[in-house]
Amino acid sequence: MRSITRYAVVVAAIGLIALGWGCGKKAEVPAEKTSIDIKGSDTMVNLMSELAEAYMKANPGKQIAVTGGGSGTGIAAMLNGTTDICASSRALSEKEVGLAKEKQLTPSEFVIGMDGLAVFVNPANPVDSLTLEQVKNIFQAQVTDWKDVGGNAGKIVAHSRESNSGTYVYFKEHVLNKGDFANDVRLMTSTAALVQELSTNVNGIGYGGEAYGKEGKVKALKIKKDANAAAVAPVEANVLNGSYPISRPLFLYTGSMPSGLAKKFIDFCNSPQGQGIVREVGYVPVKG
Amino acid sequence: MSILIVALVFLFLGRESIPFVQSHGLSEIFNEIWRPVSFENEQFGMLALITGSLLVTLLATIIAVPFGVVSAIYIAEMASPIEREIWKPVIEMLAGIPSVVLGFFGLVVVAPLVKSVFHLDSGLNALTGAILLALMAIPTIITISEDAIRNVPQSYKEASYSLGASKLQTIWKVTVPAALSGIVAAVMLGLGRVVGETMAVMMVTGNAAVITFDPTQSVRTMTATVAAEMGEVPFGSDHYHALFLIGVLLLMMTFALNMVAQRVLKKYRIG
Numbered sequence: 032m033r034s035i036t037r038y039a040v041v042v043a044a045i046g047l048i049a050l051g052w053g054c055g056k057k058a059e060v061p062a063e064k065t066s067i068d069i070k071g072s073d074t075m076v077n078l079m080s081e082l083a084e085a086y087m088k089a090n091p092g093k094q095i096a097v098t099g100g101g102s103g104t105g106i107a108a109m110l111n112g113t114t115d116i117c118a119s120s121r122a123l124s125e126k127e128v129g130l131a132k133e134k135q136l137t138p139s140e141f142v143i144g145m146d147g148l149a150v151f152v153n154p155a156n157p158v159d160s161l162t163l164e165q166v167k168n169i170f171q172a173q174v175t176d177w178k179d180v181g182g183n184a185g186k187i188v189a190h191s192r193e194s195n196s197g198t199y200v201y202f203k204e205h206v207l208n209k210g211d212f213a214n215d216v217r218l219m220t221s222t223a224a225l226v227q228e229l230s231t232n233v234n235g236i237g238y239g240g241e242a243y244g245k246e247g248k249v250k251a252l253k254i255k256k257d258a259n260a261a262a263v264a265p266v267e268a269n270v271l272n273g274s275y276p277i278s279r280p281l282f283l284y285t286g287s288m289p290s291g292l293a294k295k296f297i298d299f300c301n302s303p304q305g306q307g308i309v310r311e312v313g314y315v316p317v318k319g
Numbered sequence: 320m321s322i323l324i325v326a327l328v329f330l331f332l333g334r335e336s337i338p339f340v341q342s343h344g345l346s347e348i349f350n351e352i353w354r355p356v357s358f359e360n361e362q363f364g365m366l367a368l369i370t371g372s373l374l375v376t377l378l379a380t381i382i383a384v385p386f387g388v389v390s391a392i393y394i395a396e397m398a399s400p401i402e403r404e405i406w407k408p409v410i411e412m413l414a415g416i417p418s419v420v421l422g423f424f425g426l427v428v429v430a431p432l433v434k435s436v437f438h439l440d441s442g443l444n445a446l447t448g449a450i451l452l453a454l455m456a457i458p459t460i461i462t463i464s465e466d467a468i469r470n471v472p473q474s475y476k477e478a479s480y481s482l483g484a485s486k487l488q489t490i491w492k493v494t495v496p497a498a499l500s501g502i503v504a505a506v507m508l509g510l511g512r513v514v515g516e517t518m519a520v521m522m523v524t525g526n527a528a529v530i531t532f533d534p535t536q537s538v539r540t541m542t543a544t545v546a547a548e549m550g551e552v553p554f555g556s557d558h559y560h561a562l563f564l565i566g567v568l569l570l571m572m573t574f575a576l577n578m579v580a581q582r583v584l585k586k587y588r589i590g
Binding site: 185186188194199200210211218231232 | 352354356358359360426431440441442443521522525526527529537539547548
C-alpha cells in the first residue's frame with residue numbers, strides 16, 4: 032500500500048512540474064513571430080530544410096516549417112499571404128508580377144545560390160562540347176552513335192537519375208523541353224553511382240551537379256546554347272554569371288520587405304555559414 | 320499470429336492499390352510503358368517491370384542452383400573434415416554481407432568485368448544483377464542442402480556400396496535423391512531471397528524499364544521501382560497507388576513460389 036501511495040505522489044509531482052513548465056513557456060509573450068513557413072520549389076526542399084535545421088539549432092525556440100509543392104505553388108501561396116517565404120527555382124513571371132501589383136504587394140527577391148547541371152562523359156571520350164539540341168537528342172535516343180556528334184564510333188549509353196530526383200525533373204524540363212527520356216536510358220540511384228559508372232564506360236553519358244565533376248573521374252562537357260554560340264564550361268564562375276546554359280538561380284521571395292524572423296532567416300542563408308550549407312547540398316554559393 | 324500479420328499486410332496493400340485499379344483498370348498492368356513522371360503523358364504499364372524481375376530471377380537461378388547444389392554435395396560428401404572447417408565459415412560469411420556492400424562491389428568490380436568479357440556497351444544489365452543475386456542465394460542453398468545431404472542415413476550409402484556402386488554413383492543415385500526434398504527447400508528459400516532483393520539489383524541493373532529477355536540489356540525490377548520511387552511520390556497520387564499495386568503483385572509472386580515449394584516438398588517427401 033505504502034509503495035503505491037509513494038508512486039502516486041511521484042507521478043503527481045512530475046505532472047505538476049510538467050504543467051508548470053508548460054505554462055511558463057506559454058507565458059513568455061513573443062516579441063516577434065517565433066515561427067515562419069517556407070513553401071515552394073521541390074528542388075530546393077532539401078536545401079531549405081538543411082538551412083532551417085541549422086538556423087533552428089542556433090536559435091532555439093524559433094520554428095521554421097518547410098514544405099514543397101513546386102515553385103508555382105509557393106509563389107501563389109506568397110501572393111495569397113499563406114506563406115512567409117517562398118522558395119522558387121525560377122523568377123516571377125510577368126503575370127505573377129502583375130498579380131502582386133493588383134494585391135498591392137512589392138515582392139522582394141533574394142538569390143541564395145545557383146544550380147548548375149553538368150553533362151558528364153568518360154575522360155577518354157574525345158568529344159569536348161555539345162549543343163543543347165544534341166544533348167536533348169541523345170537522351171531521347173534520336174542520336175545513338177558518338178560519331179554523329181563528333182566522337183569515335185560507338186553506341187551512346189545514356190544515364191539519368193531516378194525519377195524521384197529534382198535533378199531529373201529539372202533536366203527533363205530545361206534540356207528535354209518537358210519531353211520524355213527514351214525508354215532505354217539507364218536510371219541511376221545516385222549521382223555518385225552515375226559518376227562511378229561513367230568513369231568505367233567510354234561510351235557513357237550522364238548529368239549531375241557540377242561539383243561531382245571536380246574529382247576528375249569524369250569529364251564535364253562544355254555546352255553550347257545553339258550551334259553558333261560559344262562552348263561554355265560548367266565551372267562556378269560561368270554558372271554565377273549565367274553564361275552556362277544549364278543553370279538557374281535559386282530564389283527566395285517575400286511578399287513585402289522582410290522583417291523579424293523572415294529577415295533574420297534570409298540573412299542567415301546569405302551568411303558564410305548558410306552559403307557553406309548551400310555548397311554542401313550541391314549548389315553554387317553566390318557569396319564568397 | 321504470423322498468419323494475421325500476412326493477412327493484414329495483404330489487406331493494407333490491397334486497400335492502397337484499389338484507387339489505381341479503379342482509375343486505370345487492371346489491364347494497365349499489362350501495358351508496356353512505365354513512365355510515372357512526365358510532363359506530357361504519365362503511364363503506369365507494369366509489364367516491363369514484371370518481365371524485368373522474372374528475367375533477373377531466372378538468370379540468378381540458372382547460375383545459383385548448379386553452383387550451390389554441387390558445392391553442397393562436395394562439402395557434405397567429398398571434402399575432408401579440415402576442408403569442411405574452412406569452407407563452411409567462409410560461405411556463412413558470404414551470407415552475412417549486406418546487400419548494399421554487395422551492390423557497390425557489383426558496380427565497381429562485376430559490372431566493368433561483365434562489360435569487357437562480353438564486349439557490351441554497358442555493364443549495367445540483367446546479367447550483372449543476376450550474378451550478384453546468385454552470390455546472395457548460394458550460401459542459403461549450400462547451407463541447407465548440405466544439412467539435408469548429411470542427414471541421409473548412413474545405412475542407405477552402405478547398402479549402395481555393398482552392391483558395388485562407386486562413390487560418385489552412390490552420390491547421384493542414392494544420396495541426392497534421398498535428400499531431394501531438403502535440396503528443393505534450399506533452392507526455394509534461396510529464390511525467395513532473390514525475388515525480394517532490392518538494393519544490389521537497383522545499383523547494377525541500370526533500371527531502364529524496357530521489355531527484354533536479353534541478359535545483356537538493362538532491366539528494371541519491381542522491387543527497385545518501389546524502393547526508388549516511394550520516397551518522393553506525392554501522397555495519394557495515381558503513382559503512389561500504382562506502387563502499392565506493384566507490392567501486391569510482388570507478394571502474390573512470392574506466395575505462389577511458396578505454394579509450389581510446398582507441393583514439391585510433399586511430393587518428394589521420403590519415408
